[in-house]
Amino acid sequence: MASRSIAPPATAREELTPVDGLAQLAFVIHRLLERRAAEHDLSIIQTRLLGVLRDRTPTMNELAQLLDLDKSSITGLVDRAERRGLVTRVPSPTDRRSLQVSLTDDGRSLISQASTRFQADISILLDPLPPSDRDGLASLISRVLVAHAAHHGVDLFTTTDARAH
Amino acid sequence: MASRSIAPPATAREELTPVDGLAQLAFVIHRLLERRAAEHDLSIIQTRLLGVLRDRTPTMNELAQLLDLDKSSITGLVDRAERRGLVTRVPSPTDRRSLQVSLTDDGRSLISQASTRFQADISILLDPLPPSDRDGLASLISRVLVAHAAHHGVDLFTTTDARAH
DNA sequence: TATTGTTATACTCTATAACTATA
Protein backbone atom coordinates (compact mmCIF):
# COMPACT_ATOMS: atom_id res chain seq x y z
CA MET A 1 0.00 0.00 0.00
CA ALA A 2 2.23 2.72 1.24
CA SER A 3 2.51 5.43 -1.33
CA ARG A 4 0.86 3.06 -3.72
CA SER A 5 -2.33 3.93 -1.95
CA ILE A 6 -1.80 7.66 -2.24
CA ALA A 7 -0.47 8.75 -5.53
CA PRO A 8 -1.01 6.35 -8.40
CA PRO A 9 -4.06 6.57 -10.62
CA ALA A 10 -6.63 3.86 -10.10
CA THR A 11 -6.20 2.62 -13.61
CA ALA A 12 -2.54 1.86 -13.02
CA ARG A 13 -3.27 -0.14 -9.91
CA GLU A 14 -2.48 -3.75 -10.54
CA GLU A 15 -4.45 -6.32 -8.64
CA LEU A 16 -2.99 -7.40 -5.34
CA THR A 17 -2.02 -10.98 -4.74
CA PRO A 18 -4.39 -12.79 -2.39
CA VAL A 19 -1.72 -12.82 0.28
CA ASP A 20 -0.97 -9.10 0.13
CA GLY A 21 -4.60 -8.24 -0.17
CA LEU A 22 -5.57 -10.17 2.91
CA ALA A 23 -2.75 -8.76 4.99
CA GLN A 24 -3.64 -5.23 4.01
CA LEU A 25 -7.32 -5.73 4.51
CA ALA A 26 -6.71 -7.11 7.96
CA PHE A 27 -4.83 -3.97 8.93
CA VAL A 28 -7.32 -1.61 7.46
CA ILE A 29 -10.06 -3.24 9.46
CA HIS A 30 -8.00 -3.46 12.60
CA ARG A 31 -7.27 0.23 12.53
CA LEU A 32 -10.86 1.04 11.73
CA LEU A 33 -11.97 -0.82 14.82
CA GLU A 34 -9.16 0.65 16.88
CA ARG A 35 -10.12 4.20 16.03
CA ARG A 36 -13.78 3.63 16.55
CA ALA A 37 -13.12 2.01 19.91
CA ALA A 38 -10.99 4.98 20.90
CA GLU A 39 -14.02 7.22 20.46
CA HIS A 40 -15.55 5.31 23.34
CA ASP A 41 -12.26 5.46 25.24
CA LEU A 42 -11.80 1.77 24.65
CA SER A 43 -8.72 -0.10 23.51
CA ILE A 44 -9.04 -3.16 21.34
CA ILE A 45 -8.43 -5.44 24.28
CA GLN A 46 -10.97 -3.65 26.46
CA THR A 47 -13.44 -3.98 23.61
CA ARG A 48 -12.73 -7.68 23.36
CA LEU A 49 -13.18 -8.04 27.10
CA LEU A 50 -16.60 -6.43 27.01
CA GLY A 51 -17.50 -8.37 23.86
CA VAL A 52 -16.68 -11.67 25.46
CA LEU A 53 -18.71 -10.81 28.52
CA ARG A 54 -21.87 -10.13 26.57
CA ASP A 55 -22.98 -13.71 26.85
CA ARG A 56 -20.73 -15.17 29.55
CA THR A 57 -19.74 -14.73 33.16
CA PRO A 58 -16.31 -16.31 33.10
CA THR A 59 -13.87 -16.59 35.94
CA MET A 60 -10.60 -14.67 35.75
CA ASN A 61 -8.94 -17.84 34.65
CA GLU A 62 -11.44 -18.55 31.89
CA LEU A 63 -11.05 -14.98 30.75
CA ALA A 64 -7.33 -15.56 30.42
CA GLN A 65 -8.04 -18.49 28.11
CA LEU A 66 -10.70 -16.69 26.12
CA LEU A 67 -8.49 -13.69 25.51
CA ASP A 68 -5.28 -15.68 25.31
CA LEU A 69 -3.53 -13.62 27.97
CA ASP A 70 -1.72 -14.49 31.14
CA LYS A 71 -3.92 -14.43 34.23
CA SER A 72 -1.77 -11.68 35.70
CA SER A 73 -2.63 -9.53 32.69
CA ILE A 74 -6.30 -10.20 33.25
CA THR A 75 -6.05 -8.78 36.77
CA GLY A 76 -5.01 -5.38 35.45
CA LEU A 77 -7.40 -5.48 32.52
CA VAL A 78 -10.38 -6.17 34.74
CA ASP A 79 -9.12 -3.68 37.33
CA ARG A 80 -9.23 -0.88 34.81
CA ALA A 81 -12.62 -1.88 33.46
CA GLU A 82 -13.99 -2.24 36.98
CA ARG A 83 -12.63 1.16 37.95
CA ARG A 84 -14.68 2.60 35.09
CA GLY A 85 -17.75 0.75 36.25
CA LEU A 86 -17.98 -1.42 33.15
CA VAL A 87 -17.59 -4.82 34.79
CA THR A 88 -17.80 -6.34 38.27
CA ARG A 89 -16.13 -9.21 40.08
CA VAL A 90 -18.53 -11.53 41.86
CA PRO A 91 -17.41 -14.38 44.13
CA SER A 92 -18.05 -17.78 42.62
CA PRO A 93 -20.76 -19.67 44.49
CA THR A 94 -18.99 -22.98 44.04
CA ASP A 95 -15.31 -22.20 44.48
CA ARG A 96 -14.20 -19.69 47.02
CA ARG A 97 -10.96 -19.10 45.17
CA SER A 98 -12.76 -17.95 42.04
CA LEU A 99 -14.27 -14.72 40.88
CA GLN A 100 -16.74 -14.35 38.09
CA VAL A 101 -16.62 -11.30 35.92
CA SER A 102 -19.75 -9.82 34.47
CA LEU A 103 -20.83 -6.73 32.58
CA THR A 104 -22.54 -3.92 34.40
CA ASP A 105 -25.42 -2.14 32.74
CA ASP A 106 -23.01 0.61 31.75
CA GLY A 107 -20.63 -1.93 30.28
CA ARG A 108 -23.40 -3.61 28.31
CA SER A 109 -24.62 -0.31 27.02
CA LEU A 110 -21.14 0.71 25.96
CA ILE A 111 -20.27 -2.46 24.08
CA SER A 112 -23.64 -2.39 22.42
CA GLN A 113 -23.07 1.11 21.11
CA ALA A 114 -19.57 0.30 19.98
CA SER A 115 -20.71 -2.85 18.18
CA THR A 116 -23.29 -0.93 16.25
CA ARG A 117 -20.62 1.48 15.09
CA PHE A 118 -18.30 -1.34 14.07
CA GLN A 119 -21.02 -2.94 12.03
CA ALA A 120 -21.66 0.34 10.29
CA ASP A 121 -17.97 0.90 9.59
CA ILE A 122 -17.54 -2.45 7.97
CA SER A 123 -20.73 -2.06 6.02
CA ILE A 124 -19.37 1.16 4.60
CA LEU A 125 -16.15 -0.57 3.70
CA LEU A 126 -18.16 -3.11 1.71
CA ASP A 127 -20.42 -0.53 0.11
CA PRO A 128 -18.54 -0.41 -3.18
CA LEU A 129 -19.35 -4.05 -3.84
CA PRO A 130 -22.71 -4.99 -5.30
CA PRO A 131 -24.78 -7.21 -3.00
CA SER A 132 -24.03 -10.37 -4.91
CA ASP A 133 -20.32 -9.78 -4.53
CA ARG A 134 -20.71 -9.03 -0.85
CA ASP A 135 -22.32 -12.42 -0.50
CA GLY A 136 -19.56 -14.02 -2.49
CA LEU A 137 -16.96 -12.42 -0.28
CA ALA A 138 -18.76 -13.53 2.85
CA SER A 139 -18.92 -17.04 1.55
CA LEU A 140 -15.21 -17.19 0.75
CA ILE A 141 -14.24 -15.68 4.07
CA SER A 142 -16.51 -18.07 5.93
CA ARG A 143 -14.82 -20.99 4.30
CA VAL A 144 -11.40 -19.68 5.24
CA LEU A 145 -12.44 -19.08 8.83
CA VAL A 146 -14.15 -22.42 9.20
CA ALA A 147 -11.10 -24.25 7.95
CA HIS A 148 -8.87 -22.21 10.19
CA ALA A 149 -11.02 -22.86 13.23
CA ALA A 150 -10.95 -26.55 12.46
CA HIS A 151 -7.18 -26.57 12.67
CA HIS A 152 -6.84 -24.29 15.64
CA GLY A 153 -8.97 -24.05 18.71
CA VAL A 154 -10.78 -20.98 19.80
CA ASP A 155 -9.71 -17.97 17.94
CA LEU A 156 -12.57 -15.80 18.67
CA PHE A 157 -12.43 -12.20 18.58
CA THR A 158 -15.70 -11.09 17.69
CA THR A 159 -15.81 -7.43 18.22
CA THR A 160 -19.14 -7.62 16.58
CA ASP A 161 -20.05 -11.11 17.61
CA ALA A 162 -18.92 -12.99 20.66
CA ARG A 163 -21.88 -15.23 21.03
CA ALA A 164 -21.37 -18.84 21.95
CA HIS A 165 -24.52 -20.48 20.73
CA MET B 1 -16.90 -17.44 16.76
CA ALA B 2 -16.17 -18.43 20.30
CA SER B 3 -17.41 -21.89 20.94
CA ARG B 4 -19.09 -21.71 17.59
CA SER B 5 -15.64 -22.21 16.18
CA ILE B 6 -14.91 -25.23 18.31
CA ALA B 7 -17.82 -27.48 18.90
CA PRO B 8 -20.51 -27.40 16.25
CA PRO B 9 -20.42 -29.75 13.27
CA ALA B 10 -19.52 -28.12 10.01
CA THR B 11 -22.89 -28.82 8.55
CA ALA B 12 -24.65 -26.89 11.29
CA ARG B 13 -22.46 -23.84 10.82
CA GLU B 14 -24.46 -21.07 9.33
CA GLU B 15 -22.63 -18.66 7.09
CA LEU B 16 -21.27 -15.55 8.73
CA THR B 17 -22.51 -12.18 7.70
CA PRO B 18 -19.99 -10.21 5.67
CA VAL B 19 -19.55 -7.85 8.57
CA ASP B 20 -18.87 -10.53 11.16
CA GLY B 21 -16.71 -12.49 8.80
CA LEU B 22 -14.51 -9.55 8.00
CA ALA B 23 -14.07 -8.53 11.62
CA GLN B 24 -13.13 -12.03 12.62
CA LEU B 25 -10.82 -12.51 9.70
CA ALA B 26 -9.01 -9.31 10.56
CA PHE B 27 -8.31 -10.55 14.05
CA VAL B 28 -7.25 -13.98 13.00
CA ILE B 29 -4.72 -12.50 10.63
CA HIS B 30 -3.57 -9.87 13.08
CA ARG B 31 -2.80 -12.47 15.72
CA LEU B 32 -1.17 -14.72 13.19
CA LEU B 33 1.21 -11.93 12.29
CA GLU B 34 1.66 -10.94 15.91
CA ARG B 35 2.73 -14.41 16.95
CA ARG B 36 4.96 -14.92 13.99
CA ALA B 37 6.63 -11.59 14.63
CA ALA B 38 7.15 -12.56 18.26
CA GLU B 39 9.21 -15.51 17.12
CA HIS B 40 11.66 -12.97 15.76
CA ASP B 41 11.32 -10.91 18.94
CA LEU B 42 9.44 -8.31 17.00
CA SER B 43 6.26 -6.51 17.90
CA ILE B 44 3.80 -5.51 15.21
CA ILE B 45 4.98 -1.93 15.33
CA GLN B 46 8.65 -2.93 15.13
CA THR B 47 7.74 -5.07 12.14
CA ARG B 48 5.99 -2.16 10.51
CA LEU B 49 8.99 0.05 11.17
CA LEU B 50 11.35 -2.35 9.46
CA GLY B 51 8.84 -2.94 6.67
CA VAL B 52 8.55 0.75 5.95
CA LEU B 53 12.32 1.13 5.88
CA ARG B 54 12.80 -1.53 3.24
CA ASP B 55 12.51 1.00 0.47
CA ARG B 56 12.88 4.33 2.22
CA THR B 57 15.22 6.35 4.38
CA PRO B 58 12.75 8.67 6.05
CA THR B 59 13.47 11.27 8.68
CA MET B 60 12.10 10.75 12.17
CA ASN B 61 9.32 13.13 11.29
CA GLU B 62 8.41 11.32 8.09
CA LEU B 63 8.40 8.09 10.03
CA ALA B 64 5.88 9.57 12.41
CA GLN B 65 3.60 10.31 9.47
CA LEU B 66 4.14 6.95 7.82
CA LEU B 67 3.35 5.05 11.00
CA ASP B 68 0.78 7.52 12.24
CA LEU B 69 2.47 8.00 15.59
CA ASP B 70 3.62 11.01 17.53
CA LYS B 71 7.23 11.94 16.91
CA SER B 72 8.03 11.33 20.55
CA SER B 73 6.86 7.75 20.12
CA ILE B 74 9.17 7.39 17.14
CA THR B 75 12.15 8.33 19.27
CA GLY B 76 11.63 5.34 21.55
CA LEU B 77 10.70 3.01 18.74
CA VAL B 78 13.85 3.80 16.80
CA ASP B 79 15.92 3.77 20.01
CA ARG B 80 14.93 0.18 20.71
CA ALA B 81 15.49 -0.93 17.13
CA GLU B 82 18.83 0.85 17.03
CA ARG B 83 19.89 -0.76 20.30
CA ARG B 84 19.30 -4.12 18.64
CA GLY B 85 21.33 -3.09 15.65
CA LEU B 86 18.38 -3.22 13.24
CA VAL B 87 18.36 0.42 12.14
CA THR B 88 20.66 3.44 12.24
CA ARG B 89 20.20 7.18 12.49
CA VAL B 90 22.20 9.15 9.94
CA PRO B 91 22.41 12.95 9.94
CA SER B 92 20.57 14.50 7.03
CA PRO B 93 22.94 16.10 4.54
CA THR B 94 20.57 18.99 3.87
CA ASP B 95 19.09 19.85 7.26
CA ARG B 96 21.22 19.67 10.34
CA ARG B 97 18.16 19.25 12.55
CA SER B 98 17.12 16.06 10.77
CA LEU B 99 18.07 12.46 11.04
CA GLN B 100 17.45 9.80 8.47
CA VAL B 101 16.65 6.30 9.58
CA SER B 102 17.76 3.33 7.58
CA LEU B 103 17.90 -0.43 7.89
CA THR B 104 21.14 -2.12 8.79
CA ASP B 105 22.06 -5.37 7.08
CA ASP B 106 20.80 -7.21 10.12
CA GLY B 107 17.53 -5.31 10.02
CA ARG B 108 17.06 -6.03 6.35
CA SER B 109 17.80 -9.67 6.86
CA LEU B 110 15.35 -9.90 9.74
CA ILE B 111 12.42 -8.22 8.01
CA SER B 112 13.06 -10.32 4.95
CA GLN B 113 12.84 -13.53 6.94
CA ALA B 114 9.76 -12.36 8.78
CA SER B 115 8.02 -11.33 5.56
CA THR B 116 8.60 -14.73 4.06
CA ARG B 117 7.01 -16.33 7.09
CA PHE B 118 4.02 -14.00 6.96
CA GLN B 119 3.45 -14.81 3.32
CA ALA B 120 3.59 -18.50 4.10
CA ASP B 121 1.16 -18.13 7.00
CA ILE B 122 -1.41 -16.37 4.91
CA SER B 123 -0.93 -18.81 2.09
CA ILE B 124 -1.73 -21.62 4.48
CA LEU B 125 -4.80 -19.78 5.62
CA LEU B 126 -5.97 -19.67 2.01
CA ASP B 127 -5.07 -23.24 1.26
CA PRO B 128 -8.58 -24.62 1.71
CA LEU B 129 -9.79 -22.52 -1.20
CA PRO B 130 -9.31 -23.80 -4.73
CA PRO B 131 -7.15 -21.50 -6.88
CA SER B 132 -10.08 -20.03 -8.73
CA ASP B 133 -11.68 -19.01 -5.46
CA ARG B 134 -8.43 -17.54 -4.22
CA ASP B 135 -8.40 -15.38 -7.31
CA GLY B 136 -11.98 -14.42 -6.75
CA LEU B 137 -11.22 -13.46 -3.18
CA ALA B 138 -8.23 -11.41 -4.23
CA SER B 139 -10.31 -9.57 -6.77
CA LEU B 140 -13.06 -8.73 -4.29
CA ILE B 141 -10.58 -7.63 -1.66
CA SER B 142 -8.71 -5.50 -4.15
CA ARG B 143 -11.87 -3.69 -5.04
CA VAL B 144 -12.66 -3.04 -1.41
CA LEU B 145 -9.15 -1.77 -0.71
CA VAL B 146 -9.00 0.40 -3.79
CA ALA B 147 -12.27 2.06 -2.92
CA HIS B 148 -11.17 2.51 0.67
CA ALA B 149 -7.84 4.01 -0.35
CA ALA B 150 -9.65 6.40 -2.65
CA HIS B 151 -11.62 7.78 0.26
CA HIS B 152 -8.84 7.82 2.80
CA GLY B 153 -5.19 8.62 2.41
CA VAL B 154 -2.37 6.37 3.30
CA ASP B 155 -3.40 3.36 5.17
CA LEU B 156 -0.40 1.32 4.65
CA PHE B 157 0.59 -1.44 6.79
CA THR B 158 2.04 -3.91 4.66
CA THR B 159 3.76 -6.37 6.82
CA THR B 160 4.27 -8.32 3.71
CA ASP B 161 4.49 -5.45 1.34
CA ALA B 162 5.61 -1.95 2.10
CA ARG B 163 6.86 -1.16 -1.34
CA ALA B 164 6.15 2.18 -2.86
CA HIS B 165 6.46 1.43 -6.53
C1' DT C 1 -0.09 -30.72 46.26
C1' DA C 2 -2.53 -28.17 42.76
C1' DT C 3 -5.26 -24.27 41.41
C1' DT C 4 -7.11 -19.34 41.60
C1' DG C 5 -6.08 -14.95 41.74
C1' DT C 6 -3.02 -11.01 43.12
C1' DT C 7 1.31 -8.58 43.68
C1' DA C 8 5.97 -7.14 42.50
C1' DT C 9 8.66 -6.09 38.82
C1' DA C 10 10.15 -4.99 34.25
C1' DC C 11 9.58 -3.90 29.58
C1' DT C 12 7.19 -2.07 25.24
C1' DC C 13 4.29 1.22 23.36
C1' DT C 14 1.86 5.50 23.33
C1' DA C 15 0.73 10.48 24.16
C1' DT C 16 1.33 15.39 26.02
C1' DA C 17 4.19 19.07 27.29
C1' DA C 18 8.45 21.23 27.72
C1' DC C 19 12.98 21.63 26.01
C1' DT C 20 17.32 22.10 22.49
C1' DA C 21 19.21 22.99 18.25
C1' DT C 22 18.71 24.36 14.13
C1' DA C 23 16.11 26.88 10.10
Place this chain on the structure above:
DNA sequence: TATAGTTATAGAGTATAACAATA
Protein backbone atom coordinates in the same frame (compact mmCIF):
# COMPACT_ATOMS: atom_id res chain seq x y z
C1' DT D 1 9.18 32.35 14.75
C1' DA D 2 8.70 27.65 13.17
C1' DT D 3 10.44 22.96 12.69
C1' DA D 4 13.15 18.52 14.00
C1' DG D 5 14.05 15.77 17.48
C1' DT D 6 14.62 14.52 22.45
C1' DT D 7 13.40 14.26 27.28
C1' DA D 8 10.29 13.95 31.21
C1' DT D 9 6.38 12.00 32.62
C1' DA D 10 2.29 9.23 32.85
C1' DG D 11 -0.47 5.45 31.75
C1' DA D 12 -2.11 1.05 29.28
C1' DG D 13 -0.91 -3.47 28.32
C1' DT D 14 1.86 -7.56 28.65
C1' DA D 15 4.79 -11.34 30.85
C1' DT D 16 7.44 -13.91 34.58
C1' DA D 17 8.01 -15.16 39.21
C1' DA D 18 6.63 -15.32 43.86
C1' DC D 19 2.86 -15.35 47.02
C1' DA D 20 -1.81 -16.11 49.70
C1' DA D 21 -6.01 -18.48 50.02
C1' DT D 22 -8.55 -22.35 48.91
C1' DA D 23 -9.29 -27.00 46.90
